[in-house]
Amino acid sequence: MYDPVANEIYDESGSCISIAMVVDRVVYVANVGDSRVLFSASKGNDLFQLTKDHTLSDEYEETRMRVSKSPPLKRVPQLKKNDLRVTRCLGHVRSKLRHLEGNHHAILAEPDILSFNLEDDHDFLVLAS
Numbered sequence: 001m002y003d004p005v006a007n008e009i010y011d012e013s014g015s016c017i018s019i020a021m022v023v024d025r026v027v028y029v030a031n032v033g034d035s036r037v038l039f040s041a042s043k044g045n046d047l048f049q050l051t052k053d054h055t056l057s058d059e060y061e062e063t064r065m066r067v068s069k070s071p072p073l074k075r076v077p078q079l080k081k082n083d084l085r086v087t088r089c090l091g092h093v094r095s096k097l098r099h100l101e102g103n104h105h106a107i108l109a110e111p112d113i114l115s116f117n118l119e120d121d122h123d124f125l126v127l128a129s
Helices: 059-068
Strands: 019-022 024-030 034-040 046-051 112-117 124-127
Touching: 019 034, 019 124, 024 034
Parallel strands: none
Antiparallel strands: 019 024, 024 112, 034 046, 034 124
């Protein structure tokens, strides 16, 4: 949590998130960070990853960070597992506020969003973090 009056950060945590919603046989999926949504069809014979990781290992995200003149990579939120560095997340205020050496154009909370129609051979979704 950030207190703009005191100019202090009390909590530097951030989070990745994936959500899915079904409305009238249309599936909507959104994600920020490295959480994933997988989709199964044909009784489990077909498995698709519907989301992409927002990390420096993704060429688009790495280029976007470079173009945005992002802060040094030490400011990119770091996950412990596999030393991944997420380029999109909720929270992590220090990486987003300019006066704290962050860059709100680099570390985004903007999700990727997709939708598709449910078909009879569609089985299930897996939301994983």
